[in-house]
Amino acid sequence: MSTTHRPYNFSAGPAVLPEEVLREAAAEMLDWHGSGMGVMEMSHRGKEFIAIHEAAERDLRELLAVPAHFHILFMQGGGLGENAIVPLNLSRGGAVDVVVTGAWSKKSAGEARKYADVAIAASNEADGHTSRPAPSSWQLRRGASYVHLCSNETIHGVEYGELPDLAALGSDAPLVVDCSSHILSRGIDWSRVGLAFAGAQKNIGPAGLTLVFVREDLLDRALPICPSAFEYKTVAAHGSMFNTPPTYGIYIAGLVFQWLKRQGGVAEMSRRADAKAQLLYGALDGSGGFYANKVAPEGRSRMNVPFFLRDESLNDAFLAGAREAGLLQLKGHKSVGGMRASIYNAMPIEGVQALVGYLNEFARRHG
Amino acid sequence: MSTTHRPYNFSAGPAVLPEEVLREAAAEMLDWHGSGMGVMEMSHRGKEFIAIHEAAERDLRELLAVPAHFHILFMQGGGLGENAIVPLNLSRGGAVDVVVTGAWSKKSAGEARKYADVAIAASNEADGHTSRPAPSSWQLRRGASYVHLCSNETIHGVEYGELPDLAALGSDAPLVVDCSSHILSRGIDWSRVGLAFAGAQKNIGPAGLTLVFVREDLLDRALPICPSAFEYKTVAAHGSMFNTPPTYGIYIAGLVFQWLKRQGGVAEMSRRADAKAQLLYGALDGSGGFYANKVAPEGRSRMNVPFFLRDESLNDAFLAGAREAGLLQLKGHKSVGGMRASIYNAMPIEGVQALVGYLNEFARRHG
Numbered sequence: 001m002s003t004t005h006r007p008y009n010f011s012a013g014p015a016v017l018p019e020e021v022l023r024e025a026a027a028e029m030l031d032w033h034g035s036g037m038g039v040m041e042m043s044h045r046g047k048e049f050i051a052i053h054e055a056a057e058r059d060l061r062e063l064l065a066v067p068a069h070f071h072i073l074f075m076q077g078g079g080l081g082e083n084a085i086v087p088l089n090l091s092r093g094g095a096v097d098v099v100v101t102g103a104w105s106k107k108s109a110g111e112a113r114k115y116a117d118v119a120i121a122a123s124n125e126a127d128g129h130t131s132r133p134a135p136s137s138w139q140l141r142r143g144a145s146y147v148h149l150c151s152n153e154t155i156h157g158v159e160y161g162e163l164p165d166l167a168a169l170g171s172d173a174p175l176v177v178d179c180s181s182h183i184l185s186r187g188i189d190w191s192r193v194g195l196a197f198a199g200a201q202k203n204i205g206p207a208g209l210t211l212v213f214v215r216e217d218l219l220d221r222a223l224p225i226c227p228s229a230f231e232y233k234t235v236a237a238h239g240s241m242f243n244t245p246p247t248y249g250i251y252i253a254g255l256v257f258q259w260l261k262r263q264g265g266v267a268e269m270s271r272r273a274d275a276k277a278q279l280l281y282g283a284l285d286g287s288g289g290f291y292a293n294k295v296a297p298e299g300r301s302r303m304n305v306p307f308f309l310r311d312e313s314l315n316d317a318f319l320a321g322a323r324e325a326g327l328l329q330l331k332g333h334k335s336v337g338g339m340r341a342s343i344y345n346a347m348p349i350e351g352v353q354a355l356v357g358y359l360n361e362f363a364r365r366h367g
Numbered sequence: 368m369s370t371t372h373r374p375y376n377f378s379a380g381p382a383v384l385p386e387e388v389l390r391e392a393a394a395e396m397l398d399w400h401g402s403g404m405g406v407m408e409m410s411h412r413g414k415e416f417i418a419i420h421e422a423a424e425r426d427l428r429e430l431l432a433v434p435a436h437f438h439i440l441f442m443q444g445g446g447l448g449e450n451a452i453v454p455l456n457l458s459r460g461g462a463v464d465v466v467v468t469g470a471w472s473k474k475s476a477g478e479a480r481k482y483a484d485v486a487i488a489a490s491n492e493a494d495g496h497t498s499r500p501a502p503s504s505w506q507l508r509r510g511a512s513y514v515h516l517c518s519n520e521t522i523h524g525v526e527y528g529e530l531p532d533l534a535a536l537g538s539d540a541p542l543v544v545d546c547s548s549h550i551l552s553r554g555i556d557w558s559r560v561g562l563a564f565a566g567a568q569k570n571i572g573p574a575g576l577t578l579v580f581v582r583e584d585l586l587d588r589a590l591p592i593c594p595s596a597f598e599y600k601t602v603a604a605h606g607s608m609f610n611t612p613p614t615y616g617i618y619i620a621g622l623v624f625q626w627l628k629r630q631g632g633v634a635e636m637s638r639r640a641d642a643k644a645q646l647l648y649g650a651l652d653g654s655g656g657f658y659a660n661k662v663a664p665e666g667r668s669r670m671n672v673p674f675f676l677r678d679e680s681l682n683d684a685f686l687a688g689a690r691e692a693g694l695l696q697l698k699g700h701k702s703v704g705g706m707r708a709s710i711y712n713a714m715p716i717e718g719v720q721a722l723v724g725y726l727n728e729f730a731r732r733h734g
Contacts, residue, residue: 006397006398006403006404007403007404009403009404009408011404011408011409011410011413012410013410013611014407014408014409014410014411014611014614015408016404016408017405017407017408019397022396022397022405022407023396023397025396026393026394026396026397027393029389029390029392029393029396030373030386030389030390030393031373036373036374036376036693036695037373037374037376037378037383037695038384038389040381040384040389040572040573040574040619041376041378041381041382041383041384042378042381043378043379043380043381043696044381044574045701046378046696076443076444076445076448076575076613077443077444077594077596077597077610078443078596078610078611079610080595080596080609080610081443081594081596081597081610083594083595083596084594084595084596084597085594088594111594111595114591114592114594115592199611201611201614205407206407206613206614206615207407207411207611207612207613207614207615208443208575208576208611208612208613208614208615208616209575224481225481225482225592227444227448227450227451227452227455227478227481228447228450228451228478229444229445229447229448229450229451230444230448230451242447243444243445243446243447243448244380244381244445244566244568244574244575245574245575246443246573246574246575246613246616247381247568247573247574247575248573248574248575248615248616249575249613249615252407326403328403328404329410329413334412
């Protein structure tokens with residue numbers, strides 16, 4: 001076995017994939033399992049692709065223990081697409097309560113206003129999206145069509161580990177969860193969820209694939225103006241094959257699901273996420289203020305870690321040195337500035353160790 | 368150079384890709400051009416992917432001689448998605464005239480009814496979608512928001528080689544062309560087009576990528592209910608990066624565009640399409656009725672060739688023998704039955720020669 005490794009890629013998405021998955025995909029590119037075709041060349045209606053599709057769905061259902069009364073849909077359009085597709089399917093033109101904890105949920109609220117009466121149930125905008133509003137403080141309206149929560153804010157690095165129990169908060173609305181950037185890094189309590197969605201390009205792999213988990217009883221609510229290709233009921237009735245699905249993305253996601261199972265599944269990913277996050281936040285907090293993550297400790301994301309140098313004039317030197325050290329895509333989102341390290345499932349602990357080593361060394365040299 | 372070849376894959380889509388493209392993609396899977404990342408792992412905002420994206424758009428613009436006043440958009444949702452996205456963007460809730468020449472344009476008409484006052488300008492449904500209604504016979508309404516034409520019907524195999532001149536027919540509406548299944552097999556007269564779209568999974572490659580060419584002056588017409596991620600104006604303003612684009616699909620499409628340029632471009636593809644189509648239709652017509660393509664000769668598609676055995680009890684034997692001979696995915700669409708050979712750009716003439724050899728041999732054995 002080679003001791004060399006690829007550079008460590010901290011992109012927030014599209015993001016690093018397990019090297020094993022990439023090797024499998026490369027090896028099968030011209031001929032999948034003796035079929036004489038690459039996966040990209042297969043009819044989605046043929047037995048070869050149907051086998052790939054069914055295995056991916058089955059493995060995902062197993063990994064997240066998705067109950068039988070939830071449909072798993074493989075769709076297109078990404079998180080921004082879902083910001084419209086969800087209210088088109090679920091709002092009935094009525095009331096929608098949105099919890100704003102960062103850029104993504106703010107966008108979700110804005111887009112839903114095209115179709116529904118949106119109210120902000122809670123917001124951390126006043127503190128620059130660094131706090132995590134406690135569910136007990138949310139203003140929830142009775143009779144709302146749904147409550148929208150982004151359970152991990154990719155840009156601002158605010159995460160809800162446990163999902164709220166809306167019923168216990170006095171709400172009768174289904175919870176809609178945008179879990180794009182931490183899906184499969186922890187379990188999901190499906191008894192608290194009506195619908196969950198995730199763009200695949202963060203913690204799974206290929207951009208252009210969107211996963212939707214929707215409870216059976218919520219399929220009948222679409223507005224008549226909902227495009228057929230994005231109507232959950234239609235997509236579910238056709239087993240995600242109403243229109244040609246993003247076949248290669250489903251294949252890659254399926255390889256990732258198999259890799260996750262070999263690694264020990266979601267419980268093991270959650271243990272690793274704890275270890276990686278503790279290591280990285282520990283280094284930032286222990287830097288004597290040279291670096292800072294501004295998120296309130298209880299709300300810190302285990303996946304996306306934005307941080308700032310005290311002396312921002314060193315930013316370019318920091319990024320250039322990181323690149324030299326084989327640490328890629330650490331620049332923060334343009335709306336926030338600073339740095340961001342995304343440490344998804346496919347990032348090994350060795351990558352975080354290398355990053356921490358570099359953080360310490362850079363601080364010593366410039367502190 | 369090896370003299371072996373992969374089986375010939377006649378799938379209607381997702382469909383065969385040039386072997387050179389697959390080999391490049393496999394070789395670059397773990398490390399694109401020394402970047403230390405595979406293409407699937409790159410941020411869409413990074414300089415590496417931006418270079419890939421810009422090259423793909425530039426090459427496509429060159430290949431199809433797309434004028435500067437057309438935007439090229441890389442979107443998601445496929446042809447069925449566009450059936451809603453087009454009227455959401457262009458109909459203004461007004462009149463839309465649709466030319467029905469097969470299953471795809473019929474679906475387009477049905478979906479547009481959600482948003483617009485749809486009339487059928489012409490239809491070949493009465494003859495089982497085998498004729499090609501002459502533009503001079505179309506019933507076009509003055510003041511229509513647009514006229515929809517599917518210029519190549521993948522399922523029924525009816526093709527318009529030349530696009531109609533709507534102005535000469537007395538219409539002031541822009542022409543919308545669904546050219547999914549013959550894009551890049553012939554030139555497009557942009558002076559006759561308002562908007563063209565194509566799902567990439569037929570004559571380009573990866574499913575989950577949709578190409579949209581839209582004339583600058585048509586960007587301002589979207590209905591307020593149009594989802595932002597599918598609003599052409601928004602997508603154009605963000606250079607197809609309003610939401611994360613299907614990055615790997617764009618990369619593969621870009622490799623296909625480079626391959627097309629190396630082959631001699633669209634003019635050469637058109638010459639090859641003529642040669643391949645003549646060979647295949649010649650064999651069917653010369654079979655003494657053993658095989659039959661039912662489309663009126665002037666409307667026969669150069670890309671999708673549906674055909675029937677006179678004795679349909681031989682269908683299973685035909686398909687089994689074809690598979691044995693390395694000729695894959697020849698079964699016709701379930702709504703039509705029989706057989707279908709799709710002979711896109713990536714299908715070499717040798718594949719059609721092999722198919723014709725098999726057609727002749729099978730007819731000799733069973734005739």
